[in-house]
Amino acid sequence: xxxxxxxxxxxxxxxxxxxxxxxxxxxxxxxxxxxxxxxxxxxxxxxxxxxxxxxxxxxxxxxxxxxxxxxxxxxxxxxxxxxxxxxxxxxxxxxxxxxxxxxxxxxxxxxxxxxxxxxxxxxxxxxxxxxxxxxxxxxxxxxxxxxxxxxxxxxxxxxxxxxxxxxxxxxxxxxxxxxxxxxxxxxxxxxxxxxxxxxxxxxxxxxxxxxxxxxxxxxxxxxxxxxxxxxxxxxxxxxxxxxxxxxxxxxxxxxxxxxxxxxxxxxxxxxxxxxxxxxxxxxxxxxxxxxxxxxxxxxxxxxxxxxxxxxxxxxxxxxxxxxxxxxxxxxxxxxxxxxxxxxxxxxxxxxxxxxxxxxxxxxxxxxxxxxxxxxxxxxxxxxxxxxxxxxxxxxxxxxxxxxxxxxxxxxxxxxxxxxxxxxxxxxxxxxxxxxxxxxxxxxxxxxxxxxxxxxxxxxxxxxxxxxxxxxxxxxxxxxxxxxxxxxxxxxxxxxxxxxxxxxxxxxxxxxxxxxxxxxxxxxxxxxxxxxxxxxxxxxxxxxxxxxxxxxxxxxxxxxxxxxxxxxxxxxxxxxxxxxxxxxxxxxxxxxxxxxxxxxxxxxxxxxxxxxxxxxxxxxxxxxxxxxxxxxxxxxxxxxxxxxxxxxxxxxxxxxxxxxxxxxxxxxxxxxxxxxxxxxxxxxxxxxxxxxxxxxxxxxxxxxxxxxxxxxxxxxxxxxxxxxxxxxxxxxxxxxxxxxxxxxxxxxxxxxxxxxxxxxxxxxxxxxxxxxxxxxxxxxxxxxxxxxxxxxxxxxxxxxxxxxxxxxxxxxxxxxxxxxxxxxxxxxxxxxxxxxxxxxxxxxxxxxxxxxxxxxxxxxxxxxxxxxxxxxxxxxxxxxxxxxxxxxxxxxxxxxxxxxxxxxxxxxxxxxxxxxxxxxxxxxxxxxxxxxxxxxxxxxxxxxxxxxxxx
Numbered sequence: 001x002x003x004x005x006x007x008x009x010x011x012x013x014x015x016x017x018x019x020x021x022x023x024x025x026x027x028x029x030x031x032x033x034x035x036x037x038x039x040x041x042x043x044x045x046x047x048x049x050x051x052x053x054x055x056x057x058x059x060x061x062x063x064x065x066x067x068x069x070x071x072x073x074x075x076x077x078x079x080x081x082x083x084x085x086x087x088x089x090x091x092x093x094x095x096x097x098x099x100x101x102x103x104x105x106x107x108x109x110x111x112x113x114x115x116x117x118x119x120x121x122x123x124x125x126x127x128x129x130x131x132x133x134x135x136x137x138x139x140x141x142x143x144x145x146x147x148x149x150x151x152x153x154x155x156x157x158x159x160x161x162x163x164x165x166x167x168x169x170x171x172x173x174x175x176x177x178x179x180x181x182x183x184x185x186x187x188x189x190x191x192x193x194x195x196x197x198x199x200x201x202x203x204x205x206x207x208x209x210x211x212x213x214x215x216x217x218x219x220x221x222x223x224x225x226x227x228x229x230x231x232x233x234x235x236x237x238x239x240x241x242x243x244x245x246x247x248x249x250x251x252x253x254x255x256x257x258x259x260x261x262x263x264x265x266x267x268x269x270x271x272x273x274x275x276x277x278x279x280x281x282x283x284x285x286x287x288x289x290x291x292x293x294x295x296x297x298x299x300x301x302x303x304x305x306x307x308x309x310x311x312x313x314x315x316x317x318x319x320x321x322x323x324x325x326x327x328x329x330x331x332x333x334x335x336x337x338x339x340x341x342x343x344x345x346x347x348x349x350x351x352x353x354x355x356x357x358x359x360x361x362x363x364x365x366x367x368x369x370x371x372x373x374x375x376x377x378x379x380x381x382x383x384x385x386x387x388x389x390x391x392x393x394x395x396x397x398x399x400x401x402x403x404x405x406x407x408x409x410x411x412x413x414x415x416x417x418x419x420x421x422x423x424x425x426x427x428x429x430x431x432x433x434x435x436x437x438x439x440x441x442x443x444x445x446x447x448x449x450x451x452x453x454x455x456x457x458x459x460x461x462x463x464x465x466x467x468x469x470x471x472x473x474x475x476x477x478x479x480x481x482x483x484x485x486x487x488x489x490x491x492x493x494x495x496x497x498x499x500x501x502x503x504x505x506x507x508x509x510x511x512x513x514x515x516x517x518x519x520x521x522x523x524x525x526x527x528x529x530x531x532x533x534x535x536x537x538x539x540x541x542x543x544x545x546x547x548x549x550x551x552x553x554x555x556x557x558x559x560x561x562x563x564x565x566x567x568x569x570x571x572x573x574x575x576x577x578x579x580x581x582x583x584x585x586x587x588x589x590x591x592x593x594x595x596x597x598x599x600x601x602x603x604x605x606x607x608x609x610x611x612x613x614x615x616x617x618x619x620x621x622x623x624x625x626x627x628x629x630x631x632x633x634x635x636x637x638x639x640x641x642x643x644x645x646x647x648x649x650x651x652x653x654x655x656x657x658x659x660x661x662x663x664x665x666x667x668x669x670x671x672x673x674x675x676x677x678x679x680x681x682x683x684x685x686x687x688x689x690x691x692x693x694x695x696x697x698x699x700x701x702x703x704x705x706x707x708x709x710x711x712x713x714x715x716x717x718x719x720x721x722x723x724x725x726x727x728x729x730x731x732x733x734x735x736x737x738x739x740x741x742x743x744x745x746x747x748x749x750x751x752x753x754x755x756x757x758x759x760x761x762x763x764x765x766x767x768x769x770x771x772x773x774x775x776x777x778x779x780x781x782x783x784x785x786x787x788x789x790x791x792x793x794x795x796x797x798x799x800x801x802x803x804x805x806x807x808x809x810x811x812x813x814x815x816x817x818x819x820x821x822x823x824x825x826x827x828x829x830x831x832x833x834x835x836x837x838x839x840x841x842x843x844x845x846x847x848x849x850x851x852x853x854x855x856x857x858x859x860x861x862x863x864x865x866x867x868x869x870x871x872x873x874x875x876x877x878x879x880x881x882x883x884x885x886x887x888x889x890x891x892x893x894x895x896x897x898x899x900x901x902x903x904x905x906x907x908x909x910x911x912x913x914x915x916x917x918x919x920x921x922x923x924x925x926x927x928x929x930x931x932x933x934x935x936x937x938x939x940x941x942x943x944x945x946x947x948x949x950x
Contacts, residue, residue, distance in 0.1 A: 041069045041122075046423040066512060068122060070531065074550060075114045077578050081600055167201060170328070174205045177324060178276070178303050179214065185297040186321070187304045189314035192328035193479035193498065194417055195370030195410075198307040199280055201328065206278055206305070215276035215303065217269070218243055223281045229290045233262035236277075236294070240269050266294045270302070279306040283420060285316045292317070309417060311477040330367025337362065339369065343376030351384050360394045364499040371500050374410040375400075398503035414504045417480055427455045428471050429480060432497050433509040434534045436517065436557050440484045440494040443472070448627045448650055452581050452604035453553065465649075465683060465708075488807040488831045488855075489760070489782035515553075532581075535559060553581035560588065577601070585609055585629075597621045607633050608652075620644035626681075630670075631655065636689075640673040648679050654687040654711065661860070661915075662811055662835070664743040664765070664788060669713030677703040686711025686737065695719050702726030711737040715766070720748030728754050735759075740766025743788050764789070771795050780804060787811040794818075800825030809833040817841045817863075821870075823848035836860040845870035852876055859883035867893060872903045880904060882912040893925055 177188050190198050205211060206220060219239035221232060234254050257265065277295055282288050288306070295304055308314055318324045331339065340362050341350055350358050361379070365371040375393070378400065382389045393400050401407045421429060428450055435441055447468040450456050456468045475481045476492070480501065485493040497505070509515045515532035532553040537560065554576070581604040582596065589610040596605065597618040605622070606629035613634045619625075620641035625648055632655040642648075653670040657663070669689035676685070677700040685704070690697065690712055698719045701710070707730050715723065715738055727736065733756040740747040747766040755774040762775065765787040775784070776798045784805060786795065791814050799805070800821070806828055817839050823846040826832075830852055834843075840861045845868050853874050858864070858881070865888035871877075882890060890912050892900040904910055910925035 041065055041072070063512070067529065068118060070513075070529070070550065071114075071118050074578060075118060077601060078114070081577060167197075167204060170201055171204050171208070174201070174305075174326060175208060175211060177326065178205070178211060178305070181301075183299045183301050185295065185302045185304065186324055187306065187318045188324050188326060189317045190305065190307045190326045190328055191311055191314040191479070192309070193368070193501075194309055194413055195368045195500075196328045196330060197369045198328055200369075202278060202280065202305055202307055206276070211276065215274055216244075217273040217275040218277070219275075220278045221280065223279055223283070223287060223291075227287070230259055230262065232291065233259065233266060233294065236266055237262065237269070240266070244269075263294045267296050271296055271298050272300075273298075273302075274300040275302045277304050279304065282306050282308045282313050282317070283310070285313055288313060288317050309479045311479070312474075313477075331369060331372075332367065333362075336365065336367050336372060339372050340365075340376055343373055344379045346380070353387060354384060354390055357387065357390045357394050361390075361397070364397050364503075366498055366500075368498065368500065370413060371410060374407055378406050397500070398506055401500070401503055402507050410500075411504065414501055415508075417478060417501070418504060418508065421478070421480075424455070424457050425471060425474060427453070427514075429475060430505055430509050430512070430514050431455070431532075432481070433502065433505045434515045434517065434532050434553070434555060436519075436534070436536045437499065437502065438496075439557065440496060441481075442494050443492055444650075445629075446472070446495070448604060448629075449553075449581060449583075451649075452626060463683065463708075487783075490806070551576055551579055553583075554579060555581070555583040556585070556587055558586065580604065580624075582606070592616055594618065600624070603627070603647075605629070609633070615639055615642070617641040623647070626650065628652070635670060636668070637671040638673065640675075643673060643675050643678050646679065647681055649681050650684045651679075651682060652684065652686065654713070662787065667713060667739065669711070669739075672697075674700070676700060680704070680706060682707060684709045687713045687739075689713045690715045690719060690741075695722055698722040698726055700726075702729045705729055706732060708732050709735040713739045714741040715739065715747050716741055717746045717748050721751045724749055724751035727756065728752055730756050731758075732756075733759055735761040735763075737763040738765070740788075743767075763787075771798050773798075775799070776801060778802065783807040785809045785811075786813040789813040790815055792816070794820065796821060796825070802826070804828050807831045809835070810837070811835040812837065815839050819843045821845045821849040826850045827852070829853055831855045831857075833857040834859070834861065837864075838862060840864050842866065843868035845873055847873040850874060855879045855881075857881045857883070858885060860885075862886060865889050867900050867903055872906065875906065877907045878909065880907045880910045884914055885912065895926060 174188065174190070177186075180186070190202055192198055203220075206218070212218065217240060219236055221236055221239065223232065234257075237254055254262070254265075275295070279288075279291060295302070304317075306314075306317055308317075314325050315322070330336075337359075340358065341347070344350070344358070358379075361375060362372070365375065375397075379390065379393065382393075401411050418426070418429065431446075431450065431453065432441065447465055450468050450471070451464050456464050456471065458464055459467050462470075472481075472492075472495075476483070476495075481495045481497050483492040483494075484496040487493055506517075513529040513531060515534070516530045517534050517536060519536045529550055531550055532555075533551055534555040534557060536557045576599065578601060579599045580601050582599065582602060583604065583606040584593075585606050585608040587607075587610055589607065589612055592607070592612050592615055594616060596602070597616070598621075600621060601624055602622050603624050604627045605625060606627070608629045609632045611634055612630070613636075615630070615635060615638055617639045618641070619639065622645060625645045627650040628642075628645070628648060629650070629652045631652040633653075634655075635653055638653065642651075654668060656667040667687060669687035671691075672688050674696065676682075676688075676697070680703075682704060683706060685707060686709055688697075688711065691714060694716070695718070698712075698715075699722050701707075701723070702725060710727075710730070710733060712723065717740075723738070727733065736756070736759060738747055738749065743766070745766060746769060747764065748769070749764070749772045750770065752772065752774045755777055758780055759778055760780050761783040762778070762781060763783075763785040765785075766789070768786075768789040768791060770793070771786075771789070771791060775781075779802075781802055782804050784799070784802075784807070786809070788811065789795075790812065793814075794816055795810070795814060796819060799808070805826060808826070808829060808831070810833065812835070814837055818841060819834070819837075821844065826849060829850045832850065832853060832855070834840075834857070836859070838861070841863045843858075843864065847870065849870075854876055856871075856874070856877060856879070858868075860883065863886075865886050867889060871880075892898045893904055893910070895901050895905075904925070911922055912925065913920045913922045
């Protein structure tokens with residue numbers, strides 16, 4: 001009986017397997033049609049997005065179209081899901097496949113029903129009238145141009161009324177630039193984010209009597225966001241005639257001139273006079289190009305001033321002469337407070353009961369004068385005794401901006417920068433709304449998230465990562481984001497967004513159901529349609545409410561709830577099957593959440609800073625995974641099944657322990673399975689642990705020519721030649737880190753005859769018999785760390801000619817008694833660190849060596865008892881630090897009678913420190929007062945562990 005039942009089941013299964021090919025044939029055509037329609041809608045949205053705010057009817061309709069597009073994407077991804085199952089082999093697998101086929105039958109009908117419903121919605125969008133033509137109607141609407149033109153002028157007037165503080169010094173600096181003795185025409189661009197008061201500042205300069213006297217011909221031109229060249233040129237002609245107090249000649253019909261005639265007339269008017277032209281509000285390089293050549297270089301010391309939000313426009317206008325480029329910075333906290341009190345309390349001091357709230361509000365303005373003035377105008381009308389009213393503004397600036405008519409101009413002004421973005425950057429910028437306030441957004445993390453979301457448009461000859469880098473540069477150039485942390489070689493490590501811009505982004509994001517943040521248990525749970533969700537501080541809402549089913553991204557920040565005790569299935573239930581990004585960084589998690597492997601569309605998975613120790617073999621199910629971030633987790637070995645993830649681009653699996661000084665074994669790598677070269681898409685692989693069996697692994701790496709960053713830990717001497725052979729094939733490599741197995745063990749990297757041409761960062765830790773000869777040929781090298789090398793020959797001889805080296809750190813690298821920095825050597829070096837050169841007795845710096853050096857750190861060189869000879873030649877040195885150095889070196893540097901004080905008197909900051917009782921005693925040389933003894937906080941502030949981290 002049982003046998004016959006099995007036979008029947010096998011026969012039935014065979015029949016179903018034969019029919020599986022036909023299973024979705026009916027729906028496939030529907031899906032193909034859906035893809036075509038989705039492409040048409042996306043093309044429409046690219047055009048309509050830039051115009052929807054000019055037409056309320058269009059805006060409503062665009063929202064409906066966007067919602068339908070999201071439904072289409074969901075339906076297509078559900079279709080993809082049922083082609084992602086691996087059934088295995090054997091009878092048991094056949095039974096599983098039978099189950100899957102039945103599910104596919106159900107899915108077929110569900111997807112078919114979804115597509116029919118979507119097609120019905122699309123049909124309704126078209127019915128009655130051809131609504132796609134609304135875009136053309138909006139495009140022909142000239143009201144938008146007029147609106148922007150008037151608004152630019154309104155902003156200038158608003159800030160003039162504020163009588164801005166701290167304008168005197170800035171005005172003086174700009175006048176000095178204008179008055180420079182230079183007969184050539186110079187361009188002075190003033191750049192900064194919207195609302196800083198660029199227009200107000202330049203107007204003060206323009207109207208200054210000294211300036212008016214020096215430039216007999218001058219004109220102020222307001223450039224609207226969308227302008228016609230002919231109108232602007234006519235405006236310029238009329239302004240010039242007005243200033244020189246002559247009427248336009250009757251025989252010159254300016255209104256009938258074409259652009260070429262207008263340009264020639266302006267050149268003729270300006271040719272024989274020293275002129276000053278102000279172009280207020282240049283938005284694009286093409287706008288500048290349209291105007292630039294109209295203003296001749298008449299060798300009379302003429303000047304052009306322009307204001308812009310965009311760094312690339314400013315740089316292009318002054319032709320790289322950055323001495324003339326003026327970055328307008330936000331107001332200092334002190335000046336911000338002065339302005340705030342002046343506008344809010346009419347010059348009186350802030351009442352004590354409101355001071356804390358007002359400081360909180362002011363912090364969100366971050367020195368932006370326009371924001372301070374606008375918000376102050378709202379607060380000035382509130383009852384000073386009603387603290388709740390003021391607290392409401394502090395708690396929800398975004399809601400106040402969105403709903404208060406008095407802040408309408410501020411909202412529109414900040415929104416202009418967003419609306420001017422090209423379509424492909426808008427999603428990237430909106431994505432910033434998913435991060436909590438005050439969060440520093442890590443450079444590479446943001447790039448990897450953008451890639452997973454599909455925001456980056458590939459370009460021929462560029463990797464997706466390089467394309468994303470260009471997006472970030474453009475947002476920086478547009479002053480929409482700022483660098484929060486920058487490395488010595490100029491790379492931005494993290495970003496921040498101005499609080500008020502962030503509020504604008506959040507409003508726009510909410511409007512489009514793009515993303516939401518869940519911060520507190522009592523806040524409103526996001527719309528069911530929201531596609532991205534970040535949970536900050538608590539997971540308690542998950543217990544009570546259903547997670548939005550259309551989620552594509554789920555990120556947690558600062559969550560203190562333990563995920564070990566938390567009902568994981570509640571977080572990863574089946575309604576999250578479309579998830580592509582899951583970031584659990586910092587979560588209290590000790591085991592890999594096995595439910596994650598059911599998220600078959602997942603592209604980005606981060607378990608960084610968790611206590612997860614093992615990755616299950618079922619990870620192989622995540623065939624779409626591009627980023628696996630296990631940095632600072634407790635994972636020490638990866639399963640062989642990791643090799644199934646053929647789309648993996650970034651594999652980060654390492655941690656390090658930071659202490660007072662660098663330890664050789666501070667870094668922990670990970671063991672990887674043989675066959676890693678099958679992951680041909682990998683861009684980043686670090687840190688992998690080598691061992692006595694790793695010769696084959698080192699050879700395998702040579703087949704991974706897409707790698708841009710490689711980290712090897714515990715390399716054995718006998719495998720050095722094999723690794724060298726592999727590294728030679730890595731033509732895309734930008735960063736290479738190699739650590740020996742033990743501090744005294746040799747790493748042999750002398751066999752490279754052709755170094756990777758674009759290598760920028762090199763970190764070598766372990767004994768070197770000789771400095772590898774190929775290092776001196778690295779023309780693009782910007783950072784070099786050499787540790788525990790114990791060289792017998794002075795390494796500076798081979799390093800001095802590196803043209804782009806910016807950061808050099810030497811830890812126990814040389815056993816000699818002297819270091820000699822020759823004239824002309826290290827032309828670009830900005831940071832030099834010297835640590836634990838036990839035999840070092842003297843350092844000589846010739847005049848002309850290290851001309852750009854800004855930071856010098858010397859520590860634990862017990863025999864060095866004299867300050868470096870020639871240190872007085874380092875005229876750009878801003879910071880000098882000594883850690884655990886002999887008193888014989890320190891005492892002569894003191895200002896009170898120290899014989900060597902004159903050598904360091906030009907350095908703004910000089911510190912000397914001693915590690916005592918688990919903390920740093922830090923002293924400032926110039927006031928000889930112990931600053932603090934606060935343990936690790938001092939370590940972070942003064943970076944005594946600068947040599948401990950790569």
